[in-house]
Amino acid sequence: MNNVSFPVLSMLILLPLVGAFAVAVSRDIRLAKLIALVFAGLELITTLVVVNLFDSDLGGNFQLLERHAWIPSLNIDYLIGVDGIALLFLPVSAVLTLMVIMASWNSVQHQTRLHFALLLALEGVTLGVFLALDMVLFFLFWELTLPLIFFLIGLWGIGSGRRRAAIKYTLFMLFGGVPLLFAIIILALNHAAVTGGNIPQDLAFSLPVLLATPVPDGLQGWVFLLLLLGFAVKAPLAPFHTWLPTVAMEGPTQMTALLIGLKLGAFGIIRFVMPLAPSAAVEYSWVLGILGAITLVYGALIALQQTNLRRLLAYASVSHVGLVIVGIASLNMSGIQGAIFQLLNFTLIAGSLMLVAGFIQHRLGSTELIHLGGLASVMPRLTCFYFLFMLASIGLPGTSGFPAELLLIISTMLAHPSISIAALLGAVLSAAYMLSFTRRAFFGPVIRDSVRQVQDLRPRELALLCVSALLVLNFGFAPNSILKSNRVAAEAWLSRLVGASDVMARN
Numbered sequence: 174m175n176n177v178s179f180p181v182l183s184m185l186i187l188l189p190l191v192g193a194f195a196v197a198v199s200r201d202i203r204l205a206k207l208i209a210l211v212f213a214g215l216e217l218i219t220t221l222v223v224v225n226l227f228d229s230d231l232g233g234n235f236q237l238l239e240r241h242a243w244i245p246s247l248n249i250d251y252l253i254g255v256d257g258i259a260l261l262f263l264p265v266s267a268v269l270t271l272m273v274i275m276a277s278w279n280s281v282q283h284q285t286r287l288h289f290a291l292l293l294a295l296e297g298v299t300l301g302v303f304l305a306l307d308m309v310l311f312f313l314f315w316e317l318t319l320p321l322i323f324f325l326i327g328l329w330g331i332g333s334g335r336r337r338a339a340i341k342y343t344l345f346m347l348f349g350g351v352p353l354l355f356a357i358i359i360l361a362l363n364h365a366a367v368t369g370g371n372i373p374q375d376l377a378f379s380l381p382v383l384l385a386t387p388v389p390d391g392l393q394g395w396v397f398l399l400l401l402l403g404f405a406v407k408a409p410l411a412p413f414h415t416w417l418p419t420v421a422m423e424g425p426t427q428m429t430a431l432l433i434g435l436k437l438g439a440f441g442i443i444r445f446v447m448p449l450a451p452s453a454a455v456e457y458s459w460v461l462g463i464l465g466a467i468t469l470v471y472g473a474l475i476a477l478q479q480t481n482l483r484r485l486l487a488y489a490s491v492s493h494v495g496l497v498i499v500g501i502a503s504l505n506m507s508g509i510q511g512a513i514f515q516l517l518n519f520t521l522i523a524g525s526l527m528l529v530a531g532f533i534q535h536r537l538g539s540t541e542l543i544h545l546g547g548l549a550s551v552m553p554r555l556t557c558f559y560f561l562f563m564l565a566s567i568g569l570p571g572t573s574g575f576p577a578e579l580l581l582i583i584s585t586m587l588a589h590p591s592i593s594i595a596a597l598l599g600a601v602l603s604a605a606y607m608l609s610f611t612r613r614a615f616f617g618p619v620i621r622d623s624v625r626q627v628q629d630l631r632p633r634e635l636a637l638l639c640v641s642a643l644l645v646l647n648f649g650f651a652p653n654s655i656l657k658s659n660r661v662a663a664e665a666w667l668s669r670l671v672g673a674s675d676v677m678a679r680n
Contacts, residue, residue, distance in 0.1 A: 334422075
């Protein structure tokens with residue numbers, strides 16, 4: 174299991190929380206910003222240490238495990254670990270958080286210390302979601318993101334309806350949390366029933382234990398449905414997507430960058446939905462594929478009509494999530510590796526695009542097309558980065574978007590040829606809405622004085638975009654660095670579903 178004596182994974186969770194406390198109690202605003210930046214940097218270094226300690230040849234196993242009794246009477250433990258599926262989400266999440274902190278440096282003018290403290294706390298809790306291997310612990314981290322995001326949207330939103338957006342987001346997430354909790358309880362009770370144990374002393378919430386516990390086919394359908402419903406809200410999938418455009422327009426762009434970059438809902442579908450209910454996942458894979466295809470095409474068609482960059486990026490994110498779900502539903506190696514790759518791309522590409530939108534919003538007070546035009550002539554540096562991330566989002570060869578989309582489209586063609594038409598249509602529509610908006614916003618004559626006088630990227634903004642740009646190009650030219658890290662874990666994930674499919678065929 175590659176256990177180590179030093180609790181390095183706990184450090185990943187605690188370090189940002191300690192940093193959040195230090196920022197909150199700091200009396201000087203500049204010092205508070207520096208503390209936030211230092212702790213975010215230390216967190217990134219720690220994630221790279223975890224990547225170095227991880228043995229990719231054993232990527233299908235949970236490594237660096239830490240277990241401590243938490244609620245012994247219910248067999249609930251503080252259990253964390255990492256496998257090849259979750260591994261790279263740690264450093265890219267740390268990179269995005271570091272970028273968000275740097276992007277917020279001058280844009281947050283009130284309650285600055287609280288803002289940076291909440292960002293660090295959200296980072297620690299988010300990494301807890303990726304690392305938790307006890308279902309109750311996972312649910313705790315999952316729910317702890319809600320109050321942090323609620324205050325980040327409600328207090329520092331840029332729209333008049335920011336409080337309404339914060340409430341809408343929270344209500345949607347609370348709705349999604351109910352089926353998740355029911356599914357967790359059902360799985361724990363099933364373990365006690367299968368082992369012939371007593372309740373509550375023989376309940377089980379450990380993910381490794383639950384993965385080894387057979388679930389009756391009839392019960393699997395309910396577990397699959399409940400888990401999928403809970404994670405679909407967060408992903409988001411249609412028709413549960415409406416909170417994202419609202420938050421994109423009313424909330425702070427830095428917070429929106431985190432929400433569209435860190436797709437915890439899609440990660441939850443890979444981590445929990447498919448492995449915990451494998452027979453149901455195989456049986457209803459076509460339903461999941463159709464749901465993904467509808468989300469893919471619907472999001473792209475709505476994005477095609479948008480005149481605001483932030484709203485367009487929100488619907489583009491919804492559409493791209495649909496493609497990820499289609500890949501997951503393919504139940505083949507290309508699909509699962511493409512899905513993981515694309516989720517990592519969300520963090521780098523979608524997050525960076527939203528930060529670019531934030532820079533424009535901060536300078537001009539709007540990202541509406543009517544207030545733009547000719548940006549390329551007055552902001553050449555910002556335009557260069559925007560073009561790179563925009564082209565990566567539509568899968569240009571040489572960027573990280575290309576191998577991810579190629580894997581997803583190939584996997585869909587192999588598993589669901591009819592659904593692959595939707596995947597190809599989504600790729601065409603993605604290019605259409607991104608290129609159309611780019612032409613109108615960045616080219617043509619400068620007709621507004623506010624655009625003519627706008628300042629290009631500052632050195633700090635230039636530096637933070639360089640980080641993600643280099644990663645996008647590196648993963649585009651050397652995609653095997655991503656694929657190799659999760660290959661063994663993807664094979665183990667797929668073998669569990671293939672095994673369930675074989676059992677169904679024999680029966």
